[in-house]
Amino acid sequence: MGNRKKREGNFPVRIVRAAVLLAAVAFLMVGILQREYLEVLQKAARICLECIGIG
Amino acid sequence: MGKTGNRKPKRINEVMETELMEDVKSTVGRKEAVTGTSKGKLCRDSIRSGGEGKRGGEGERKQEKEPDKEKKPKEEKIPGSCRNIRLSFQRTVQILSAAIFNGYVAGFAQGKIFTGKAKGLCVPVLNCYSCPGALGACPIGALQTALGAGHHIPFYVLGFMLLFGVVLGRVVCGLLCPFGLVQDLLHKIPLPKYSVPKKIDRPARYLKYFILLFLVILLPAFLVDDTGVTPPLFCKYICPAGTLEGGLFHMAANAVLRGLAGILFYWKLILLIVVVLASTMIPRPFCRYLCPLGAFYSLFRRFAFFSMHLEETKCIGCKKCEGACPMAVEVTKNINSAECIRCGKCREVCPTGAITYRKK
Incomplete structure (x- = not known):
């Protein structure tokens, strides 16, 4: 009984976690298809003047 | 001489053995002495082997003391010796992750930053991509750039x-974040330690959610200036990790950049000094009050794979865990609080082993 209750208690958590995990993978796929990684690379591969306090 | 020398101890041993047996009988009890249980055997063996001590009790005590004597030299502290440094699991992981995320050693030597394709990948921690050693992109910086420059989702x-967030959650803060490591090390400095009163602490913790919502998401997404590009506001005005990991190094290495330093740099430098000083007195002030990435990960506290578990039947309510928690979490009431960074310090101090890591 206790185990069943625990499983029922975890049930929505597991669903939400699976949904978030799926969303994360889907977002990543969409981002890669839209070549958003180039945008990230472009910013990260140069010295970020804002980050170091020059603006 | 040698022969007599050998005979005498034998006789002495025999006498001592009988003395010992009597002693054992009177103290331990007849049953144990007659049947030769562990204590009796121990005493006899100790005398037979070396003839140490006149009485069995002393021999027994010496037997107990011997392991202590053996241990003592190991625990002896030699100042400046690296052998005395015992790294906890948390510290080991922190150092390793800091070394991995900032593994471009040539960057430190040449005064340049890494420009390889790996910079197109986000790392899970708040690690400035302008740090000379950084191999990946900071997710908070990348998010602001995507929202501010691209104005798209x-x-x-x-x-x-x-x-x-869903796989690691705030394990990232407790075990992987290099700036967390910096704060932890600063807190080791022997200066007076303070705890922030709850009246100030609780509302101040919402500041990081405010920063996440406004400075990281809403303002970069909707505020547009003449150029059409919104700068990364958190990185520009607040982030002390950027100043420490990127700013100070580039300023020291590059004279041109040094010449460009103005009010903004000094503002960020003051902020860094404040965070550094606060870290020596309060554990992890940046993580508690300012970090937007920690705020984002804390949203996953219910769904993250790793969580802490308190076995209530084992808990004796000593609250040592709450005293050890750097984030001032009420461990016995809400162990998986949004503030819990899964550093495992509560687990280390728990005398009954009631706290464990749990993989859901």
Whole structure:
């Protein structure tokens, strides 16, 4: 009984976690298809003047 | 001489053995002495082997003391010796992750930053991509850039953040974040330590959610200046990790950049000094009050794979865990609080082993 209750208690958590995990993978796929990684690379591969306090 | 020398101890041993047996009978009890239980055997063996001590009790005590004597030299502290440094699991992981995320050693030597393709990937921690050693992109910086420059939904960066959030959650803060490591080390400095009163502490903790919502998401997304590009506001005005990891190094290495330093740099430097000083007195002030990435990961406390578990039947209510928690979490009431960074310090101090890591 206790185990069943625990499983029922975890049930929505597991669903939400699976949904978030799926969303994360889907977002990543969409981002890669839209070549958003180039945008990230472009910013990260140069010295970020804002980050170091020059603006 | 040698022969007599050998005979005498034998006789002495025999006498001592009988003395010992009597002693044992009177103290331990007849049953144990007659049947030769562990204590009796121990005493006899100790005398037979070396003839140490006149009485069995002393021999027994010496037997007990011997292991202590053996241990003592190991525990002896030699100042400046590296052998005395015992790294905890947390510290080991922190150092390793800091070394991995900032593994471009040539960057430190040449005064340049890494420009390889790996910079297109987000790391799970708040690690400035302008740090000379950084091998990946900071997710908070990348998110602001995507929102501020592209003005579109940043699927790629959000995908990374959701993935790290659901898989690791705030384990990232406790075990992987290099700036967390810096704060932890600063807190080791022997200066007076303070605890922030709850009246100030609780509302101040919402500041990081405010920063996440306004400075990281809403303002970069909707505020547009003449150029059409909104700067990364958190990085520009607040982030002390950027000043420490990137700013100070580049300023020291590059004279041109040094010449460009103005009010903004000094503002960020003051902020860094404040965080550094606060870290020596309060554990992890930046993580508690300012870090937007920690705020984002704390949203996953219910769904993250790793969580802490308190076995209530084992808990004796000593509250040592709450005293050890750097984030001032009420461990016995809400162990998986949004503030819990899964550093495992509560687990280390728990005398009954009631606290464990749990993989849901």
